[in-house]
Amino acid sequence: MKTLQTEHLTKRFLGLVAVNDVSFSLDAGEILGIIGPNGAGKTTFIHLVSGILMPTSGKVLFKGRDVSYAPAHERARMGIARTFQLIHPLENLTVLENVMIGAVFSRRQSLREARRSAEGICESLQLGDLGRDTASLSILEIKKMEIARALANGPEVLFLDEVMAGLNADETRQMISMVKAIAKERGLAVGVVEHVMGVIRELTERVIVLESGELIAEGPYSEVSKNPRVIEAYLGGAA
Amino acid sequence: MILEIQGLTCGYGKLPVLRDVSLSIGAESVALIGPNGAGKTTLINAVTGLVKPWGGSIRFDGRDVTGHATHEIARAGIALVPQERELFPGMTVADNLALGAAYIPRAQGREERLLEQCLRLFPILKERFRQIVGTMSGGQQRMVAIARALMANPKLLILDEPSLGLQPSIVSEVFDRLSELKKDVAILVTEQNVKESLRSVDRGYVLENGAVVLEGAASDLAKDPHVEASYLGL
Amino acid sequence: MKRTLVALALIAAAAMAFGQGTIKIGATWPLADITGKQGSMAAQQAVDEINKAGGILGRQLELIVIDDELKADKGAAAIEKLVTVDNVDVIIGGMASGVALGQVPAMKKYGKVVVSTGAASYKVEEALGKDADWYFHLHPWDYNQGASYVQGWDEIQKKFPNIKIKKIFLAYEEGAFGKASWDATKTLFGAGNRYVIDGASFKSAALGGGDYGAMLEAAKMFKPDLFLWAGYDADALPMLEQAKAMKFSPGIYLGAPPGWPVGFGTSRLSENVMLYGMWAPSINNVSPVSKKFYDGFVAKFKAEPATYFAPLSYSAVYIVADAIKRAGSTDTAALIKALEATKYESPLGQTITFTPGNIIKHQGVKNQKILQWQMGRQEVIWPFESATAKPVYPFPKWK
């Protein structure tokens, strides 16, 4: 039984099919890349899996259980965590409080326990002074905090939506090793949406490619990047 | 010189972000490289009047524009593609592009030619010409933002992280077009994708901690050991 | 020489007054409303007149007015302040029943003499109860007003046989004022089957309404002999205009708002509109007290009294002053006794005495007057003893 699976997952908005009949699976300890052209439906796909959106048809299975229509907060409690492409750190809370939220509401810990577990996670991500207001964080720190917030849920599945965007090469390298370490230590199933091909190559073992909502290719990056359809739709001259 | 910045100091609240920065751009394209938090976006905001400089001067096209309002600077001939895109979400692609030219003296009377050029650059926008921008994906919106800026027929085009969220095929397309454009437009670009951007610009500045630490021809910078170690490699 | 003597006498009076302190009259009114504003001005006018004439018992009167802002809690706080901080001897004033209801508990607590100029709702009387012997209510209760109208129309029909009323239509605004009028009209005119009553509510322009179409439609279908509306001054002209547009012209078109708009009489539509009221400048012709009050007010404030709250409040001060004079002190028990014996010829064109109401012991004015706009002036039609003109009937049909 895979940790996470989708079966014929489809989402329509009015006339537009954003995600079309996508079936895939993700297992513990695995890092999966999700790539595809702009507007291919990558973010919508993560919204469907994490419960931010409900599918039009098809299924989402978490450890064999059908969670297709479970609300987002319940999926968070079951162990599906994610970060967001457009990040909104909670302005009126400190870094620590931002991270605690997941522990309090997903893992149902008391404030005291949540504080302790949040401190642990932040320390492992080297987040520095936790009493800071989030307004003063650098982009790298904000991205780390986003991951910390997701980890505080105590997840088994973690989706990272463009966490490397906006980071420079140095920072990207740091982040890659951090994500690898997290996945390994915690035995997580990780899905990564990323446009920078270097990141995908370094980080992932397997890649799925979406185009116009459809899954058009699947396999290791080295294979997928040679697929003519992928090159035409996505990589272009960069391949 | 098209843009000349002298001793620019600037920041938010009480916190200084830029310290005594000087740089200049002629009829060329220039990349601004640096880690996050170095002040790249602040520099752009200061040039476009979105934040008020504390000290120093900014001259554009021979005129002092230090502290001028954003719309005045835009009308003088600087077009900006901001990181956050800043489109008009309730309007169609067509309207967004038309507004890019409507208030800019330099673009008057050339709207059709400019539009044609933009649609050639981003064919998908032709398909989606009547679509409401707010319903498009993040990457598509970025294309609209770039096209809107080009509609202003700018003397100086500033792109803040243009490849953010764009698929690789489009990124290379954008950089190709930039190399084409730079014949008649000066370009200032900040880019995380340093390799790609250094390939397509003439010169570069490296900004660290609010100050310029390195400048030079793009080809030289690409070989600089510090740049190589910090910004290339992926 | 004479002037010096007067001056000396004045100084002496002032010194005496200073020695004994002033007699303090506390009052609350809604000062942002024309009623409270002019009421408080007229009360000050009366105080100044009395002081100029040497005061009462050799002491000067002092009027302390607090704005009740038309709010119950503010009104109640004002009573607390007047009694406990300003140590007033008597309380007068008041306009809205809603504020009076808020003030009653505080008034009961202290038992100070109150001469009220407002609060027409029977609910206030219920809240006061029968033991409130310190409460003197000048303004007629809503049921007093209703009863006086029945009497008035009976007498008018007897005296002017050409006026015949069988069907009465009441248009009443949705609020407390209109609802009370409707209840009173149904009970009082409906008694004995002499009249056929119908009515419809409307939203007053004072509260954002001002569309009378549906209501006038119902009235027109009923074909009343007497059309009566109970609303506010904001309704007066628009309702007439809409009635004209709908060609609705009953035999008698009668309004009962608490006040009328500025310059209503200058509108051509106002001619022969009838109204209920307590006072009009035309009473100056039959009452010297009214003329004295009117001239004094105009001279002092350069404005015409626009509401009967002015003469009523003016009366309240005189009634209090007169009673204190007769009581010889401001002691509550003595004052109550003296007030009970009040016989004050008021600018309202009638003599005010206190007689029992339905519950309370001391009710002042019990009737309203029936007036008519004639040539831009309010003329008194009934009671006949203070009448200034004869009724014009019927109300002109629209051409």
Place this chain on the structure above:
Amino acid sequence: MANKRNRTAGLVLAAAVLGILVWRPTVLIYGLQAAGLYASIAIPMGLILGIVHIVNLAHGEFMMAASYLTYTICRASGMDPYLALLPVAAVTAAFGFLVYRLTIRRALKAPELNQLILTFGLAILLTQAANLLFTSQTRKLSFEYVSASVDIGDLSFGVYNFVFVAIAVAMVVGLRLFLTRTKAGKAALAVGQNPRGAAIVGIDVDRAYALTFALASAMVGLMGAVFITRSSIFPAVGSPFTMKSFCLIAMAGIGNIPGILASSVLLGVSENFLKAFRGTREWADIVFFVLIISVILGRSIRGKKA
């Protein structure tokens, strides 16, 4: 499918309207007249809300002030309000511009609720200043033409109030032309959607805001001048219209100016429908609020589905 449902709804509505027209013609007549008044007062507020994103709680008070200005001019000169209309609109436009420059502009960067309380303070200020100057006694100018009447069979009704329907329609059409055809209008529209983006393409945001405020104030001034032909005025006359306008805008959806007219018709007719019957007359007020809630809730549920 949605199309089919719309058509069915349209047919039902048309049948209902026809039925009412035959059965109780005054429901439609008075309903439309009320709708015209509601809409023409609400539209300028909707313009400000749609572009400057400010709920102007002093909206009704602006109109009240314009009415007093008209009253003063007309009393002094014997002029008809329709002649005073343009000078009044010019004065209120300048007034709106000034209010924007002196107060609103300074509060734009503050949290959005501040603007609400700021305009609430302005509303108190205007009402009470009018009270000091004119007292609470109502004033009205009376004109023969207001009682203009039409007879159809036994039915006589006033037609003057249809002038508000004309004004409302003119406002909707005029604004549409202004916002889509003129440069200043397009700029205002763009600023309304994204002020920062507008500045980047060379639009003077502050000027667009000031212009919008002045334009809306001119429309309010115009309404104030016409309002006095129909209604008495007093210092508090404007405030109920503030709330009504706010509700109508919400019902239409922010930025939807023709929608304001449609909501007004719906409300005006429903109110007058209830008013036409003895048993329901007093409940006419509630229909307003029930409709608002149903429309807003309905839209949110549909929005969730889509």
Place this chain on the structure above:
Amino acid sequence: MKRTATYAAAAIAAVVLAVLPAFLGAYPLNVARSVMTYMALAVSWDMLLRSGQISFGIAGLFGLGSYASALLVLRAGMDPVLSLVFATLLTGAIAYALGFAVLRLRAMYFSITTLALAEIFRIVLHNLHDFSGGPEGVVLPGVIFGGAAPALYWLCLAGLAITLGTSWYFERSKLHLALTAIRNDETSARASGVDIFKYLLVAFTVTSTLQGMMGAIQVQSYGFTTPETAFDANFTLLPLAMALLGGIHSTLGPIAGAVLLGIASEWLKLKIPYGHLVVYGIIIVLVILLMPRGLVGLARNRRAGRRA
């Protein structure tokens, strides 16, 4: 250390407030009641605002509480003190039920709907003549506790204390995290496991209950009510203005704002009998323009400035 000081200050304030009737006359106590009522409303409004929801329905719930309490005494013969409890709970129950519909809405649409609900309550009570007394309202047999000024003061103080205590709990429990998360970004709050609807419902129900409680206390303290008194728009607008002038998203801000505006309005009225409201309007305008973050924000900036 800092927390101890806060507790100590709160304890001292509580003691001082509790023993005030020993030193003050009926009039200041009456003014204090009015200030405390508005303060409680302002704090309760702010509590919901911390989730980003702007309610315009304070007057509606206040009026509902008023009428519930009055009608329980009049129609069910309930003891006035007991009616306070039941009216409070009843308001809460109604708010809870309505919450299921209203809390689907956001931003201006939520605000308008709460405003419309308040109007619906008012019109219903206005029109149910026989049950509610209609537009003329209801008069109770008497004022609670025989109208003794200290007793009424303590009753109002108790209402305020309950409100402040709840607000304090909101600030320190996980509700604080939930509401702040919802205010900032609902989607990311959901992804962190926050059941948005549940917490909004809790906040809406609790704050509505508090507002109903203050209404019940008010009606029993004055012995009567009418639709126009109970549902006065000022019960919505003044608490809003007070919270904003004091500083939102805190307990302290609305307290400061209520003291400022409450005392200013009473003082101005005595100093300027005719036209004091003009000055009141000017004060509101000026404070908003000069202190956009309220009194508390100003103090915070000062402190931050000194540190920097």
